[in-house]
Amino acid sequence: MVPGILRKVMPVATTIPKPNDDDDEDEYADKVGYSFAVEYSGPPLPYNIPRVVPVDVDEIPLASTLASASRLGAVPIIQPIVKSTLPSKKLSKELQEGESAGWPQLFSTADDFNNHPESSVTAGNSEIVEIPDDEDKDEPAGELQDCASPGVGESTKSHSFSCSVSSEIFSGNEDECADDEAAARHVRRPSAVTFRDPDSNDVVVDEDFDDASDAESSIPGRPTPAVRPGKKGTCYRCMKGNRFNEKEVCIVCGAKFCSGCVLRAMGSMPEGRKCVTCIGQRIDEARRKNMGKSSRMLRQLLPKMEINNIMTSEKCCHVNQLPPELVYINDQYLSEEELVLLQTSAHPPRKLKPGYYWYDKVSGFWGKEGEKPCQIISDQLNIGGHMRRDASKGDTGILINNREITKPELLMLQLLGVKCDGTNSFWVSADGSYQEEGMKNVKGKIWDKPGAKVICTLLSLPTPLDSNGSVSKERNGATILPKGLEQKLLQKLLLVGNRKSGTSTIFKQAKIIYNVPFSEDERESIKSIIQSNLYGYIGILLEGRERFEEECLAQTREHPIGESSSSDCGDIAGQIDTKTIYSIGPRLKSFSDWLLKVIITGNLETIFPASTREYGPYVEELWKDAAIQATYNRRDELPSLPRNATYFLERAADIAMVDYEPSDMDILYAEGITSSRGLSSMEFTFPKSPRDLCDHIGYQHDPSQRYQLIRAHPRTLGGNCKWLQMFEDVDMVLFCVSMTDYDKFTEDSDGVLTNNMMATKHLFETMVTHPKFEDKKFLLVLNKFDLLEAKNRACLTHSM
Numbered sequence: 001m002v003p004g005i006l007r008k009v010m011p012v013a014t015t016i017p018k019p020n021d022d023d024d025e026d027e028y029a030d031k032v033g034y035s036f037a038v039e040y041s042g043p044p045l046p047y048n049i050p051r052v053v054p055v056d057v058d059e060i061p062l063a064s065t066l067a068s069a070s071r072l073g074a075v076p077i078i079q080p081i082v083k084s085t086l087p088s089k090k091l092s093k094e095l096q097e098g099e100s101a102g103w104p105q106l107f108s109t110a111d112d113f114n115n116h117p118e119s120s121v122t123a124g125n126s127e128i129v130e131i132p133d134d135e136d137k138d139e140p141a142g143e144l145q146d147c148a149s150p151g152v153g154e155s156t157k158s159h160s161f162s163c164s165v166s167s168e169i170f171s172g173n174e175d176e177c178a179d180d181e182a183a184a185r186h187v188r189r190p191s192a193v194t195f196r197d198p199d200s201n202d203v204v205v206d207e208d209f210d211d212a213s214d215a216e217s218s219i220p221g222r223p224t225p226a227v228r229p230g231k232k233g234t235c236y237r238c239m240k241g242n243r244f245n246e247k248e249v250c251i252v253c254g255a256k257f258c259s260g261c262v263l264r265a266m267g268s269m270p271e272g273r274k275c276v277t278c279i280g281q282r283i284d285e286a287r288r289k290n291m292g293k294s295s296r297m298l299r300q301l302l303p304k305m306e307i308n309n310i311m312t313s314e315k316c317c318h319v320n321q322l323p324p325e326l327v328y329i330n331d332q333y334l335s336e337e338e339l340v341l342l343q344t345s346a347h348p349p350r351k352l353k354p355g356y357y358w359y360d361k362v363s364g365f366w367g368k369e370g371e372k373p374c375q376i377i378s379d380q381l382n383i384g385g386h387m388r389r390d391a392s393k394g395d396t397g398i399l400i401n402n403r404e405i406t407k408p409e410l411l412m413l414q415l416l417g418v419k420c421d422g423t424n425s426f427w428v429s430a431d432g433s434y435q436e437e438g439m440k441n442v443k444g445k446i447w448d449k450p451g452a453k454v455i456c457t458l459l460s461l462p463t464p465l466d467s468n469g470s471v472s473k474e475r476n477g478a479t480i481l482p483k484g485l486e487q488k489l490l491q492k493l494l495l496v497g498n499r500k501s502g503t504s505t506i507f508k509q510a511k512i513i514y515n516v517p518f519s520e521d522e523r524e525s526i527k528s529i530i531q532s533n534l535y536g537y538i539g540i541l542l543e544g545r546e547r548f549e550e551e552c553l554a555q556t557r558e559h560p561i562g563e564s565s566s567s568d569c570g571d572i573a574g575q576i577d578t579k580t581i582y583s584i585g586p587r588l589k590s591f592s593d594w595l596l597k598v599i600i601t602g603n604l605e606t607i608f609p610a611s612t613r614e615y616g617p618y619v620e621e622l623w624k625d626a627a628i629q630a631t632y633n634r635r636d637e638l639p640s641l642p643r644n645a646t647y648f649l650e651r652a653a654d655i656a657m658v659d660y661e662p663s664d665m666d667i668l669y670a671e672g673i674t675s676s677r678g679l680s681s682m683e684f685t686f687p688k689s690p691r692d693l694c695d696h697i698g699y700q701h702d703p704s705q706r707y708q709l710i711r712a713h714p715r716t717l718g719g720n721c722k723w724l725q726m727f728e729d730v731d732m733v734l735f736c737v738s739m740t741d742y743d744k745f746t747e748d749s750d751g752v753l754t755n756n757m758m759a760t761k762h763l764f765e766t767m768v769t770h771p772k773f774e775d776k777k778f779l780l781v782l783n784k785f786d787l788l789e790a791k792n793r794a795c796l797t798h799s800m
């Protein structure tokens with residue numbers, strides 16, 4: 001499904017930063033680096049280059065389905081993937097230790113996948129694990145109090161997943177709209193219409209309406225379906241053919257006719273596609289979604305003009321209109337006038353069908369009875385009755401315009417930073433401005449809050465239509481996509497992993513690989529982050545310098561010159577006791593003192609990058625200074641210097657400039673770009689693969705297939721993943737594991753040490769066993785493979 005998404009190529013020799021507390025990889029890692037796939041633009045090569053073969057995820061063998069999480073421990077352990085070119089004595093020993101620790105190695109050796117001669121998909125070895133959970137789990141408790149509100153910057157388009165529409169009316173491939181539960185529950189069946197075979201005059205009674213399910217047959221307004229006189233799949237008139245022949249369907253009784261019979265059975269179609277005996281009858285509501293859409297068969301039989309006329313009558317003739325008495329709003333069925341008012345409003349409900357709905361006149365929220373809102377329609381329409389407090393069956397104790405809201409709505413309010421503790425009743429108007437009940441002043445506008453769109457999209461809640469009409473066009477039915485197609489068009493991928501597992505790096509890579517550029521604003525803030533980070537790294541160096549200088553001075557005091565030849569403190573003649581190779585001049589010293597003070601008081605972000613112009617020149621001078629270089633050479637001894645600091649420090653002078661522009665590589669290496677938000681989202685499509693590649697592998701991406709990649713920090717999921725439900729509509733989880741986590745530990749506030757790999761395993765288990773995730777696909781991304789290899793190499797050299 002996501003061919004090639006993780007095209008990470010490693011290892012590549014680069015200069016490598018040193019480990020630090022926060023992100024220490026291992027002591028050997030500084031000998032090896034990692035790099036990322038970059039498009040080759042040089043001269044043609046005389047030899048064949050290995051290629052990344054897009055993988056059709058459906059083709060990848062799946063690990064056998066696990067019945068229940070409680071049995072995770074009993075899963076047969078499959079040997080981890082070890083690169084055969086590497087001698088792997090130590091590595092496999094370590095991984096066996098991993099096994100005994102109970103890590104379920106569900107990611108089996110994906111032989112077909114990895115041994116493909118041209119496959120260079122790395123990022124560890126990825127495999128899909130499908131783990132449905134058949135245990136009935138309690139719904140996660142709706143404790144919403146301590147929700148951190150991640151400010152979400154990127155906005156995405158909102159997507160509506162609504163009732164399915166099949167584009168053609170054929171027998172055999174009709175997918176009847178089954179989501180009319182609301183309607184199905186309530187409405188009495190209208191008087192039955194019997195089908196009279198046009199030729200035989202026999203009245204036939206429905207017995208085995210082939211593709212109507214129980215739910216469908218109880219859709220209100222459904223006439224009694226016709227009974228096929230012949231065998232299954234045959235034409236209702238000539239009784240010939242089978243289900244693979246195209247057929248046209250009567251929108252009243254569902255009789256299906258082959259191309260040879262359709263015109264005789266349906267005549268001139270003054271009300272659209274109805275058997276002549278059905279003319280004047282109400283249509284089957286389950287077929288409303290197909291109204292006005294001509295089929296291929298008709299297009300082959302009739303001239304275009306004639307088809308247009310038929311389709312217009314089908315849509316517009318009076319008898320085919322939605323019967324107002326089948327639409328209940330706030331417990332009252334509509335009058336004809338009310339239905340017209342509703343359907344001709346600026347923002348009518350999408351694809352209105354018979355059923356029970358609630359409507360909040362004040363805000364325009366609209367939903368099926370007993371459900372969360374699904375759309376925001378025009379406000380202030382005088383239709384239906386009074387909205388009940390329990391219209392959407394919310395159980396949160398919080399009211400909006402007197403309706404008790406549902407959990408996702410409360411979650412949205414909290415994620416958007418609307419304080420719900422002071423009051424439990426809000427008034428929200430159509431433009432999103434809200435106020436507490438009994439208060440005069442407006443507290444803010446929901447839709448103007450940063451991240452409102454992303455959050456609503458994630459929670460499958462509606463957002464208001466944009467006034468410039470791009471969405472309203474869709475609402476008016478012009479560009480409604482069939483459900484199946486719509487879902488296929490946007491696949492949501494949730495990227496998560498334990499902290500420091502590399503999720504933000506993958507997210508940034510995806511942005512670069514799939515050409516989703518950072519906006520002007522984003523680049524500006526990235527630049528600030530990189531520059532502040534740089535001053536932070538310099539601060540760490542300066543602190544180290546002070547320490548080294550003091551140590552040296554102490555040493556020289558204990559062992560005056562001559563005695564200590566082993567000292568690297570290189571005293572300078574005539575300045576004994578005051579100067580060492582770690583000493584700096586007064587100008588740099590005062591800058592250093594000032595910078596360290598800024599860092600200690602936590603003001604770094606506020607002072608930089610605003611002061612870049614002023615302090616930039618010092619950076620260059622400082623970096624060139626021998627004392628700083630000497631300190632930098634001992635960076636192993638500076639535990640707080642992150643690994644990737646080297647990358648930035650070595651270009652310190654350039655980065656500190658006012659006109660510095662971060663390169664893609666800078667962005668990839670920079671810490672803090674995505675993680676500060678906790679939640680980021682981007683949309684992408686696959687670039688078209690070159691022709692010859694497609695010919696070769698016989699596979700081409702669907703260029704219209706869009707993906708949404710959502711990167712969530714584990715803290716966004718809340719303790720024990722209690723917020724995970726807000727991602728319930730993702731199609732796949734990309735779960736990142738840092739393979740170097742197995743010998744790392746994190747200390748919590750109580751001083752308890754947890755192994756990072758065990759923490760990852762716990763997070764994974766919590767996710768796969770979450771009731772809302774039981775049917776999800778999981779792609780396990782084994783990350784930081786280069787560092788694991790480096791460890792392996794180092795161990796081998798060590799033991800030789």
Ligand SMILES: Nc1nc2c(ncn2[C@@H]2O[C@H](COP(=O)(O)OP(=O)(O)OP(=O)(O)O)[C@@H](O)[C@H]2O)c(=O)[nH]1
Pocket residue numbers: 010023033034497498499500501502503504505506643644668669671672675713783784785786787
């Ligand atoms: N050597 C190596 N380093 C990596 C790889 N992937 C990520 N890193 C580094 O590991 C560190 C953590 O990666 P991030 O992408 O920031 O991880 P994260 O999942 O966002 O973690 P948080 O910062 O806790 O949100 C960064 O310094 C990355 O540059 C990899 O494949 N190889």
Ligand SMILES: [Ca+2]
Pocket residue numbers: 500504671672673675
């Ligand atoms: Ca990070």
